[in-house]
Amino acid sequence: MHQALLSKRRLADFVSYLVSGHKLVAPVPLQDGHFKFDEVHSLDEISLKYIPTILPPKKYFMPQRSSLLRYDLSKIHEMEEIVELEQLVLFGVHTCDLAGIHCLNIVFSDHPKDPHYLARNNFITIIGLECNDYCDSSAGCAMLHTHLPKGGYDLFLTELSDSYYIHINTQKGEDMVDESSLFDDVTRAAEGELNLLRSRKRELFTSEVPIRYQDIPRLFEETFDSDVWSQLGEKCLSCGNCTAVCPTCFCFDIVDEPELDLSKGERLRVWDSCQNEAFATVAGGENFRRKRMDRQRHRFHRKFKYLMDRYGRLFCTGCGRCSRSCMAGINLKRTISALIEERG
Amino acid sequence: MTRPKVAFFDFSCCEGCQLQVANIGETLLDILNLVELVEFREVMSEKWSGRYTVTFAEGSINNEESAQKLRMLRDRSDILVAYGSCAATGGVIGMQNRISRDNLISTVYGDQWGGEETRTVRAIHQVVKVDYTLYGCPINPAEFLSLLKAILCGISWRASDNAVCVECKFNENVCMYDRGATCLGPITRGGCNSWCVNNGNVCYGCRGMVDNPNRAGAEDVLLTHGLKPELIAAKMEMYTGALEAGNVK
Amino acid sequence: MAVETVRINNSGYRVKHGLLRRITPLTEHEKLFEIMLPEGESLDHDPGQFVQVSLFGVGEAPISICSSPTKREAFEICVRQSGRVTTAIHKLHEGDIVGIRGPFGIGFPVLPLEGNDVLLVAGGLGIAPLRSLINYIIDNRRDFGKVDILLGCRDPESMLFSSEIGHWQKRIDLNFCCSVDHAAPEWAGNVGVITSLIPGVNLHPLKTFVVVCGPPVMYRFVIEELLKKGIPERQIFLSLERHMKCGLGKCGHCQIDNIYCCQDGPVFSYQKLKNIKGAI
Ligand SMILES: Cc1cc2nc3c(=O)[nH]c(=O)nc-3n(C[C@H](O)[C@H](O)[C@H](O)COP(=O)(O)OP(=O)(O)OC[C@H]3O[C@@H](n4cnc5c(N)ncnc54)[C@H](O)[C@@H]3O)c2cc1C
Ligand code: SF4
Ligand code: FES
Numbered sequence: 001m002h003q004a005l006l007s008k009r010r011l012a013d014f015v016s017y018l019v020s021g022h023k024l025v026a027p028v029p030l031q032d033g034h035f036k037f038d039e040v041h042s043l044d045e046i047s048l049k050y051i052p053t054i055l056p057p058k059k060y061f062m063p064q065r066s067s068l069l070r071y072d073l074s075k076i077h078e079m080e081e082i083v084e085l086e087q088l089v090l091f092g093v094h095t096c097d098l099a100g101i102h103c104l105n106i107v108f109s110d111h112p113k114d115p116h117y118l119a120r121n122n123f124i125t126i127i128g129l130e131c132n133d134y135c136d137s138s139a140g141c142a143m144l145h146t147h148l149p150k151g152g153y154d155l156f157l158t159e160l161s162d163s164y165y166i167h168i169n170t171q172k173g174e175d176m177v178d179e180s181s182l183f184d185d186v187t188r189a190a191e192g193e194l195n196l197l198r199s200r201k202r203e204l205f206t207s208e209v210p211i212r213y214q215d216i217p218r219l220f221e222e223t224f225d226s227d228v229w230s231q232l233g234e235k236c237l238s239c240g241n242c243t244a245v246c247p248t249c250f251c252f253d254i255v256d257e258p259e260l261d262l263s264k265g266e267r268l269r270v271w272d273s274c275q276n277e278a279f280a281t282v283a284g285g286e287n288f289r290r291k292r293m294d295r296q297r298h299r300f301h302r303k304f305k306y307l308m309d310r311y312g313r314l315f316c317t318g319c320g321r322c323s324r325s326c327m328a329g330i331n332l333k334r335t336i337s338a339l340i341e342e343r344g
Numbered sequence: 345m346t347r348p349k350v351a352f353f354d355f356s357c358c359e360g361c362q363l364q365v366a367n368i369g370e371t372l373l374d375i376l377n378l379v380e381l382v383e384f385r386e387v388m389s390e391k392w393s394g395r396y397t398v399t400f401a402e403g404s405i406n407n408e409e410s411a412q413k414l415r416m417l418r419d420r421s422d423i424l425v426a427y428g429s430c431a432a433t434g435g436v437i438g439m440q441n442r443i444s445r446d447n448l449i450s451t452v453y454g455d456q457w458g459g460e461e462t463r464t465v466r467a468i469h470q471v472v473k474v475d476y477t478l479y480g481c482p483i484n485p486a487e488f489l490s491l492l493k494a495i496l497c498g499i500s501w502r503a504s505d506n507a508v509c510v511e512c513k514f515n516e517n518v519c520m521y522d523r524g525a526t527c528l529g530p531i532t533r534g535g536c537n538s539w540c541v542n543n544g545n546v547c548y549g550c551r552g553m554v555d556n557p558n559r560a561g562a563e564d565v566l567l568t569h570g571l572k573p574e575l576i577a578a579k580m581e582m583y584t585g586a587l588e589a590g591n592v593k
Numbered sequence: 594m595a596v597e598t599v600r601i602n603n604s605g606y607r608v609k610h611g612l613l614r615r616i617t618p619l620t621e622h623e624k625l626f627e628i629m630l631p632e633g634e635s636l637d638h639d640p641g642q643f644v645q646v647s648l649f650g651v652g653e654a655p656i657s658i659c660s661s662p663t664k665r666e667a668f669e670i671c672v673r674q675s676g677r678v679t680t681a682i683h684k685l686h687e688g689d690i691v692g693i694r695g696p697f698g699i700g701f702p703v704l705p706l707e708g709n710d711v712l713l714v715a716g717g718l719g720i721a722p723l724r725s726l727i728n729y730i731i732d733n734r735r736d737f738g739k740v741d742i743l744l745g746c747r748d749p750e751s752m753l754f755s756s757e758i759g760h761w762q763k764r765i766d767l768n769f770c771c772s773v774d775h776a777a778p779e780w781a782g783n784v785g786v787i788t789s790l791i792p793g794v795n796l797h798p799l800k801t802f803v804v805v806c807g808p809p810v811m812y813r814f815v816i817e818e819l820l821k822k823g824i825p826e827r828q829i830f831l832s833l834e835r836h837m838k839c840g841l842g843k844c845g846h847c848q849i850d851n852i853y854c855c856q857d858g859p860v861f862s863y864q865k866l867k868n869i870k871g872a873i
Contacts, residue, residue: 068604068606069604069606069607071649071650073649073650076610076690079607079608079649080600081600081601081602081604081606081607082598082599082600082601083598083599083601084596084597084598084599085596085597085599086595086596086597107843108843110842112605112841112842113603113605114605114841114843115601115602115603115604115605116601116604116606119599119601224870250843250845251844251845251846252838252839252843252844252845253838253844253846254606254652254653254838254839254844255652256649256650256651256652258649258650262650265649265650267606267649272838272844272845272846274845278836279836279846280835280836280846281836282834282835282836283673283675283676283679284675284808286808286809286810288809288835288836288849288871289871294871298848301850302845302848305851306848306850306851307851309851310851
């Protein structure tokens, strides 16, 4: 791995360099302490300190609605499988969201591969940004081991006292560093500062939930019939916020949308949610997860058990978004703690 | 191919939903290539005496004269669409079902009452069979087009049963609860593309609740946000008074 | 820097054109469609697999293939009119085109069945996927031991493939037995739920493989009867119906526990399913 230093004075120039070549997307402030990823043109639009954005970067990898194919019935069912995309640089992605993107990559590169997703992925450059402090009480990155960088980026920035320490992970990242000519070599002082920061982080980022990463799937296996689920079921409003904001929820519906001439149209992939009432309903009206409790349990099990079985990693990144956005105050860390307590 | 004959009618309502179509812009011309508009009081004066392929009925029914006219339209229409909140759920007019008739008349007309008949308010489906329902106060033009296209293609169509929050999150709005307001989005039927919240307003529940709302859970949430039970009930029934009163005759 | 539209070559969502060569109404709500792929390409499916049938502008529906893979020049599906897509399919005419994706999933365990006795239990529309297996067995009859078929349906009028069933009944190498939930007095066959037929079947539990296909409510009761007969759990196979959108193990609709019915199923052994909560 290669490193470099970027003096803080030059960050604005680096952002300008990025903007000159690409569409740049970064966290920007919204009302009442919220943020979103959006297009920016200069550093002063960007929030370098932010809590996880309302929607995670998945909206660029797998947009809310995206075209899978276009058809034309007037030409004997002609069709064209497509993806609509643009070159993007995602700037300022936290480690939890890098983990989320990684999860999506795994799912869509698993056989049968999804070339629509993969094509889009190739068009996105990722510049990560380290969190030096815990963002809020909803965050669970320490429990999920996503608080330190583990790849998944082209460049990764860590803020030091007067510069940014840059990890260069790909050739694309290296090319940006070379081409912009804004970077310096890493100094011994910077190395020292980085190490100090990381060891401070290890103390600061501790999980409040008394469970080890590797023991989490078993917890869920053993608490399938817990009362915690019926309590969640009573509270949940089935609004679907938790799954929309989740960086690793990827369930979708497929919807046809004809144009007004009725012969041309598109087949779209649209986000769906296991919390929506009809998600598991089949013809004849049978709904395999009719009760809210079943749907809530399914959501948690997908994060902590089912996809672990399949892909060997937890599908929760600890970003805390579901807890922040739940209408009913259902909190992920408190739910896990309640399960631990009940199991004893 | 003969174009399907389409008509718009209104009962007790503000006609705002019809205006949504009249104001749909250029697309309206495309629509007029596909359908033959045979009656639409907002934009034309012609009348039609034959069968309607599709009838859009706006407004709620609150007197026998309207009910009879609606039955006649049902008989003459292949497809009947309840169009907008008043038609779909009784709408705000349904609130009058909770007020005594004398009280209602004196509040609305004072001493000017000229004997206008007003009975219990009913949604369209409480009077005749409805094929499709477009919810919303007003209806959402995009949803209107989606239904119209399905009808023209001869395929069935179903209104969304997802909460307003679903689309509100698609649109990445800051949640109204985080902005210090209360909002009925979590239990209200979506399909409106979270129109109100996108424009800085809360959701008033104009599309009625989803098919299977967790009403008790939603009441708890509103209570913890400081709302009084009476206010919660009033909010939740603002658009659905007619349905709450049951299938009244 | 603008949005580009890029063409994807190997999309899992590409559909093949399926020509509706013949449409045969079976009952009031079910029709049989014979479909030919371009240039007579064979679908090359296993019994128990399904295809996504699609109509542009309407959508897609997962439908079991009900013809045997031994019929190569075309395949058949039996569609019940139940909603948006299936109603639109019912309105099509011979010569029209539908989109086909697939075949998807893991079908019935044809190879393990060979050399063994076979008991096939179908409820209602479940006869459609099983017909693929039955005709496969008939076409390779000597590879299998004793073959029993139990069919349950609501009433005689809703019985699918009744003329074909007539042929099966006449064959000496198939034991066919049928029961209806309700019937007019002139009905000569059995009346009662399908589970009532199981105790009467004469079988060698350890040599018999059972394949069950029917509405979700049927499974628990049928399995109970089969276990009573002493059939080992790993020799009982079930086909699960779940809401399916992609067929590619991605969209999440068909998920139960850690399995995706569209790719890991729809056919599973009872041994596997019994430990999966919410499967049956
Ligand atoms: C593996 C597999 C094999 C199958 N094989 C066959 C077969 O061989 N033949 C056959 O006829 N069918 C088969 N089916 C069933 C078939 O796929 C469904 O009937 C079909 O998908 C229905 O689609 P539709 O668009 O016609 O109905 P939809 O319009 O989607 O509605 C059908 C039903 O689904 C439910 N539903 C769907 N969405 C909602 C919603 N938003 N709100 C409430 N209820 C909803 C309702 O009960 C409704 O009646 C199979 C299914 C699977 C999974
Ligand atoms: S955000 Fe909360 S209330 Fe909404 S569906 Fe998820 S758990 Fe239920
Ligand atoms: S149908 Fe999409 S995952 Fe199975």
